[in-house]
Amino acid sequence: MKITIFGTGYVGLVTGACLADVGHDVLCMDIDAGKIARLEAGEIPIFEPGLESMVQANVAAGRLAFTTDPAKAVAFGTLQFIAVGTPPDEDGSADLKYVLTVAETIGRHMDDYKVIVDKSTVPVGTADRVRDMVTKTLQARGEALDFDVCSNPEFLKEGAAIEDFTHGARIIVGTESERVQGLMRECYAPYIRRQEKLMFMEVRAAELTKYAANAMLATKISFMSEIANLAERLGADVEQVRRGIGSDPRIGYQFIYPGCGYGGSCFPKDVQALARTAADVDYRAELLTAVESVNQRQKQTLFAKLAQAFDGDLAGKTIALWGLAFKPNTDDMRDAPSRTLMEALWGAGARVQAYDPEAMKECRRLYGERDDLVLVGDRIQAVKGADALVICTEWKEFRTLDFAWLKQQLAMPVVVDGRNLFEPEIVKNAGLLYYAVGRGESLSQPR
Ligand code: UDX
Numbered sequence: 001m002k003i004t005i006f007g008t009g010y011v012g013l014v015t016g017a018c019l020a021d022v023g024h025d026v027l028c029m030d031i032d033a034g035k036i037a038r039l040e041a042g043e044i045p046i047f048e049p050g051l052e053s054m055v056q057a058n059v060a061a062g063r064l065a066f067t068t069d070p071a072k073a074v075a076f077g078t079l080q081f082i083a084v085g086t087p088p089d090e091d092g093s094a095d096l097k098y099v100l101t102v103a104e105t106i107g108r109h110m111d112d113y114k115v116i117v118d119k120s121t122v123p124v125g126t127a128d129r130v131r132d133m134v135t136k137t138l139q140a141r142g143e144a145l146d147f148d149v150c151s152n153p154e155f156l157k158e159g160a161a162i163e164d165f166t167h168g169a170r171i172i173v174g175t176e177s178e179r180v181q182g183l184m185r186e187c188y189a190p191y192i193r194r195q196e197k198l199m200f201m202e203v204r205a206a207e208l209t210k211y212a213a214n215a216m217l218a219t220k221i222s223f224m225s226e227i228a229n230l231a232e233r234l235g236a237d238v239e240q241v242r243r244g245i246g247s248d249p250r251i252g253y254q255f256i257y258p259g260c261g262y263g264g265s266c267f268p269k270d271v272q273a274l275a276r277t278a279a280d281v282d283y284r285a286e287l288l289t290a291v292e293s294v295n296q297r298q299k300q301t302l303f304a305k306l307a308q309a310f311d312g313d314l315a316g317k318t319i320a321l322w323g324l325a326f327k328p329n330t331d332d333m334r335d336a337p338s339r340t341l342m343e344a345l346w347g348a349g350a351r352v353q354a355y356d357p358e359a360m361k362e363c364r365r366l367y368g369e370r371d372d373l374v375l376v377g378d379r380i381q382a383v384k385g386a387d388a389l390v391i392c393t394e395w396k397e398f399r400t401l402d403f404a405w406l407k408q409q410l411a412m413p414v415v416v417d418g419r420n421l422f423e424p425e426i427v428k429n430a431g432l433l434y435y436a437v438g439r440g441e442s443l444s445q446p447r
Pocket residue numbers: 154155156157158159214217221254255256257258259260261262263264265266267326327
């Protein structure tokens with residue numbers, strides 16, 4: 001099948017590479033000529049396990065190509081995937097200008113039947129707006145060509161995107177057209193061993209499914225943040241509570257790990273956008289608003305714990321920071337808890353000495369050169385001469401630690417662990433003050 005993908009960001013590139021890998025002919029289009037040149041040279045702009053070799057192999061096999069030429073892109077595929085960004089507006093709603101620009105481009109250049117596939121996470125009703133834009137553009141050309149629009153949201157986790165694309169829980173396609181169903185079935189046939197995995201539904205239901213899934217997952221995390229904060233104040237250990245509730249299959253063990261708040265490109269943006277959508281239809285989405293505000297507060301707890309440990313005086317202190325990315329196996333720092341922490345530390349006059357296995361380049365890009373940000377080559381250097389240590393991301397390499405050694409490194413024996421990596425008893429026995437998330441007395445009674 002011939003497939004065009006607009007947007008070579010995270011979603012577009014993973015989709016393009018995976019579809020080429022199962023034998024489709026894929027052309028990826030982006031307006032950023034520099035990016036396309038780098039991709040053609042086999043350079044991948046993001047860190048995603050397995051993606052680089054998959055792109056290179058499929059380019060070499062002639063199944064995956066890149067272009068900046070919109071006419072060529074539109075002419076290429078029967079399926080035209082829109083996978084461009086939908087950044088949040090000032091009011092939290094998704095900005096559709098890039099999506100609608102692609103719709104216009106398709107309307108301007110198409111000369112036969114196309115299926116326009118909304119892959120980007122877009123508010124309910126976007127498929128209608130894409131259809132209107134294409135129709136309007138065709139009318140301006142004096143054309144009345146046939147086309148369809150369907151919704152096919154992605155459910156890709158950063159760091160596991162290829163696995164999620166190829167072995168995801170479901171493939172959702174919002175369309176009522178049998179012709180589109182046939183084409184989408186052909187597109188995804190290589191991934192469908194279980195028939196029920198491919199779900200057809202109405203367009204608006206598909207659009208809402210994406211937001212509902214992310215909002216439900218974010219709700220689980222904010223709920224656990226709330227329980228962890230309560231546990232801290234009540235002298236209970238949230239890790240025991242987590243195991244206790246997870247054993248109920250209706251609750252389950254997944255996605256109930258308390259921590260320093262969710263980040264990334266999806267949850268914060270999607271929860272806000274859904275709340276915004278609710279407001280647009282005069283519905284007060286109280287739960288969604290609370291999920292967001294609990295998370296904002298949770299991202300501030302690392303700083304609060306440090307401030308408590310240092311009696312509110314962090315000026316001139318050097319804080320070692322392990323982990324900058326919003327989660328392991330990615331270099332993405334969008335809405336990462338590490339950023340809330342660093343910005344608060346700088347505001348309080350402290351200095352940050354940070355290490356992350358993948359995200360340091362991104363950190364430098366975001367914050368530039370500054371005296372109060374030192375990026376070092378490994379986790380050991382990060383604690384050298386530091387007053388305290390904070391762990392923001394649960395990278396595997398942070399999971400073992402010689403606590404006696406650490407105590408000797410730190411001017412104050414304070415460890416703030418935003419990911420509950422260690423057993424409080426063991427850390428405390430080494431003479432460290434250990435502030436984790438929701439782990440009873442280790443938190444509620446600092447010093
Ligand atoms: C998410 C969804 O999982 C994916 O289906 C969707 O399409 C895009 O958004 P992603 O943002 O890559 O994917 O990250 P994910 O692995 O889901 O984690 C999101 C955040 O939740 C991270 O900040 C993570 O640290 C946090 N988290 C996750 C917790 O704090 N506790 C948990 O138990 C699980």
